[in-house]
Amino acid sequence: MSEKNVNHTKWMKRAIFLASLGKNTTSPNPRVGAVILDKDGNLISEGFHHKAGMPHAEAMAFNNLKKDAKEGSMYVNLEPCCHQGKTPPCVDKVISSGIRKVYISIQDPDKRVSGKGIKLLKEAGIQVHVGLCKKESLDLNKDFIYRNIAKKAFGVLKWAMSIDGRIGLKNGNSKWITNTKSRSSVHSFRAEFDAIIIGGNTLRKDNPILTTRGKINPEPLRVVFTKSLDLPSKSNLWDCDKAKTLLIYDSSTANESYLARIPKCVEVEKVSSDNPELISKILAKRGCNKVLWECGPRLATAAIKSNCIQEIITFIAPKILGGENSMNPFGDFEFREMDEVIKLSDSKVSLFGSDICIKSSFKK
Structure with a gap:
């Protein structure tokens, strides 16, 4: 030929x-x-x-x-x-x-x-x-x-919610909105990421493990961002034999005396404010190409506002939680007109049993 x-x-x-x-x-x-x-x-x-x-x-x-x-x-x-x-x-x-x-x-x-x-x-x-x-x-x-271009890690935000858009009851109870198939898929899907990010509130309320359950070695870096440093002395994330953990705190608001609670195996970095962009830049410098944000409403809203999120993944369960005070995925973006709202593109839909998973990108 x-x-x-x-x-x-x-x-x-x-x-x-x-x-x-x-x-x-x-x-x-x-x-x-x-x-x-x-x-x-x-x-x-x-x-x-x-x-x-x-x-x-x-x-x-x-x-x-x-x-x-x-x-x-x-x-x-x-x-x-x-x-x-x-x-x-x-x-x-x-x-x-x-x-x-x-x-x-x-x-x-x-x-x-x-x-x-x-x-x-x-x-x-x-x-x-x-x-x-x-x-x-x-x-x-x-x-x-x-x-390489933005000098920030490529961010993907993931959350699970009921069909009426709630991520938890008003008392904070959220286990479990989605089914076992959805939760198992998340463990596998974490293997695509270099780091997984949560806020201090998620750590206090859920005490997550944030691993792939052994589907990849080494496990993704687990990152906790806190404004107060008021974190429990015992936590699944303090077990560094399972995976490495990085604690990032806002030095302008945190009580640094709480650092004594944090085990020596946990790496600690401080930033000058609560801007999530600082987290994204730190992780980019550490060689993290792609990071998963599994955080609560406040940090998720701030991450979107600071352009730290490029894609979203939403799991929707066929359940109705109801209640005006039930938990929403986001805080107030303060939109006043419909042409101000965030528009997504390239959506892909898949099913995990009765749950729906939607993957979308932010419009460029």
């Missing part, structure tokens, strides 16, 4: 599929897959980035070569890196291999790369084509891209 007759979209989609195999294990790195064809357009190798600290997709593909790649082609869903990190630059390996053409779906938003890898490939005489299957590649690494 002549290389000119190669179905380029087919091989880029293969690279994207390979990249998706590293879905829950690559942070803070992106998900990347690579495919190598020989000069006649035959598949001779492929690879993907398994985990941060392990070889990148391009290096894995070269390690798996069945024959010489000279004058061949490579397909990769993200621009090859050109800086020395935990692993050597991938660009150097591509250039030294004698590959003639490189098809790149999207440019890397990381400032250490961001076009520099493409430039080096072109300077070495390699033909570079950019933009194949761009939409799919942007979607696959939207959290990594967002963190």
